[in-house]
Amino acid sequence: MDWDKLRIFHAVADAGSLTAAGDTLHLSQSAVSRQIRGLEEQLNTTLFHRHARGLILTEQGELLFDATRAMTKRLDAASARIRDSEEEVFGELRVTSTVGFGMLWLAPRLSRLYDRYPDLNLDLILEERVLDLPMREADVAIRMKEPAQADLVRKKLLSIRMALFATREYLDRHGAPEDERQIGQHRLICQHPNAIQVAAGAQLVQGLMTHGVPNVLWVNNYFGVGQAVVNHLGIGILPNYMAGDDPRLIRVLPEVESGEVPVFLAYPEELRSSKRVGAFRDFVTEEITAARRAGALDG
Template sequence: MDWDKLRIFHAVADAGSLTAAGDTLHLSQSAVSRQIRALEQSLDTTLFHRHARGLILTEQGELLHDATSSMNRRLETAAARIRDSREEVFGELRVTTTTGFGTLWLVPRLPKLYEKYPDLKIDLMLEERVLDLPMREADLAIRMKEPSQADLVRKRLNTVRMRLYAMPDYLEEHGVPQKPDDLQDHRLISQNVRSQQASAGEMLIQSLTAMGTPSTLTVNNYFGVLQGVLHGLGIGVLPDYVIADFPEIVRVLPEIESAQIPVYLAYPEELRNSKRIVAFRDFVLEELALSAKVLEAAAS
């Protein structure tokens, strides 16, 4: 089978139109169309349904697209390993983590990484859905539980606990709660329990809302919870790592906290020797160590 035709087919399938694929491949629309027709003739099948809104893969086209997608991932892996055989740390690194950890902890620290490795290109995917690392949906993941996928290198980074925090001005105006029942006199800010989150955090929120807090604000991510706390809306349920960058926030009711939530870094076994992976992993470990010192100082 002609590799060039498969490459063009894959581009058309991804783009959904001959014109868009041609722009990507720097080919004319007619040249792309000829290659697709020739591929369909060689396979004696129709690969696309053609209509006014563009192209849609047929069942046979879907099968072929699955195969070309797998080929592309393998080629990307091979290219990455070839590039990583050099000493320089450069090129694209696709990192996935949760919205909370990514926005509140990771992104604020990335300037240090770029300063050290200016040719690094990070594609950061912040979402609660667990991406498939063996299928190369991402190169590296930082998750709040141990990954269950096979053929991964896993490293436990640290643990996180959900705790209660508020701003000094808020506490001065509304009073500092001395016991859990005092939360009934405050507004509770938390993720809503319908949001995808660590079970330990969800259990803590459920136990707090069961106390009958009259006023609440629920948000579907921790960034929103943090903004509510910073603007004096109430007492927020937040991961302890936020204190490293917001030392002005005060912890309240220290006897209330979630169970430990493990934090894992993982990447495919085939990328074990990738210099980009190693550089990013070491950077995260160094920054976590610095954050741990800040948390210890805040607790003392």
């Protein structure tokens, strides 16, 4: 099968337009159209439904687009490995993490990474969905559990626990609970039970709710919980690494915390020799070591 035709097909399917694909490929609309017709004749099938607003893939077109998308991701991975310098760290690195860890812990530290590697371009993908690393949805992942996918290099970074936090202003105004039962006298800020989250955090919320909490502020990620807490809205459930990262946060009832949550860094086996991946891995490891020495991390 003609790769050039497949490349043009992929661009058209991705753009949904002959004109847009032509602009991307620096080809005329008529040249793109001829290549698509030639591919359809070669495969003896129709790949696009054509209408005034653009192009829509047929069922056969969807099958071919899935294949070209996988091929493109593999080629991108190979290209990244080829471009990796022997001595320099540069280019794009796609890092995925949960919203909470990415915004509360990772993002505030990235200036030090950029100081060291000014030619590195990070694409930070923050979401709770587990991206497919072997399929190149991201290069590196930081996850709150050990990855189950095969062909991944994985490294345990640390263990965290979910704990209770409030601000001094809130505690001065409403009083600090002396034991877990007094949580029922405060507004609790936490992730909704139906939100994607670590099981240990959900279990802690479930246990605290047995104390008759009269008012709850539900948020769908820990960054939002943190913002609500620092604005004095109540007592929030946050990762324990926040104790050393934000001076506005005061640990409440230190004996009340969740079970351990392991944090793993993972990347595809094919990127084991990548200078970009190695630089990011080493940076995160060094930051965690420094936080431990400063007493801001437990495990």
